[in-house]
Amino acid sequence: MTTAKARAQYHHGDLESALILTARKLTKRNGVEHLSLRQVAQEIGVSPSAAYHYFPDRDSLLGALGFSLFEELADYQERELAKISGSGIKAARERFRTLGRTYFEWAVREPHLFNLMFSDFCLIESASQQPREESRAYINLTRALDELLTSGAIDKKMRPYGELLSWSTVHGATSLIVAGHLESENFDAVLDGLEIALGIRK
Amino acid sequence: MTTAKARAQYHHGDLESALILTARKLTKRNGVEHLSLRQVAQEIGVSPSAAYHYFPDRDSLLGALGFSLFEELADYQERELAKISGSGIKAARERFRTLGRTYFEWAVREPHLFNLMFSDFCLIESASQQPREESRAYINLTRALDELLTSGAIDKKMRPYGELLSWSTVHGATSLIVAGHLESENFDAVLDGLEIALGIRK
């Protein structure tokens, strides 16, 4: 029954969420550069102007969508993390690798949405919302690296570079693959290289 | 005098280059999502339809521009490389770092153009043109890594990961900074971490 407003005709009931959700659907399918406000409105069955009561312009809608995607990615990562039990070295290693793997998997599964997240539309949105240190994905990364450190499973002198190096490397490889400049098969090698570099594996 | 066709009125003379060049100018200023074919045509003083004799659509023009930007970046990198003489360990290290630094500098100087290079418009363009191993930037990277290896200035077991890891890391940090998710000040730390990881520095 969702919000129980399915039959609402003139007053939609929850147009703001509907706009973001439909924008998500269409962006996922066609990419951000082909998303039109009018299509979103038509899909919902509402006039084009209706959207302007909730977003000042098309870019703001995309910004809001983009922001929600960061939450979605973090959700996915945490769901996968939850599957790994234990607190030993092996589990710590697995958790670190899971963070990288899920980042990549999510991007490959939803390349258009991934592109939106790191496009100009999300520039001010995410920067003003919160510094990166407070984002859930970043916190999880820090936690995983700390766990590796206390397990003695990471090169101590590399720890200060842990977050920056991991995020940059994983994001870089992912971006290059999504953009078509690198083949998917290379991602595991990058992750291997990163782990060896950090002293997580030999 | 350039191409000496400055006075051409009906037949422009070199419209194809003019289109790319003007597209470059406008994209540099406004970003790829705000580039319109009509503006490009107007800037040149030609009708909107004229462009369609050289490019099947707007996306193709952007693809051609994007492709030329990879050459431009490689040019810049090679110009900077040329300033470093010698064949010792110190020069090898400096060359490696220069490749990373120039990649970043170029992107920060021209964020809109950098975004275009790794957007969907350049997907088929660059993938079909040549595999990455044959691009000049990639060749220069391989050369720098080989030089480090023969100088004994790189961890031997890291060498197989050299290209993938370096490119991913530098591209990732650069992308995150250009997208506003990381502050510029962090780039040097990333490069430091990468060099330590590869065993280039302590």
Next chain:
DNA sequence: CCCTTATCTGAACAATGTACAGATAATAGC
């Protein structure tokens, strides 16, 4: 029950990408 307020519609405007018929200039053959 009415009146205020939030929500949505409808019509309008300028700008965009693109198609196509025709105009114009360059060039090749004689």
Next chain:
DNA sequence: GCTATTATCTGTACATTGTTCAGATAAGGG
């Protein structure tokens, strides 16, 4: 040097887009 061919560009047209704004419609409080 003239003409026919061809490459190049214009003009007009159309559908679609983002956005604005006056007005219609419904919800909710007095």
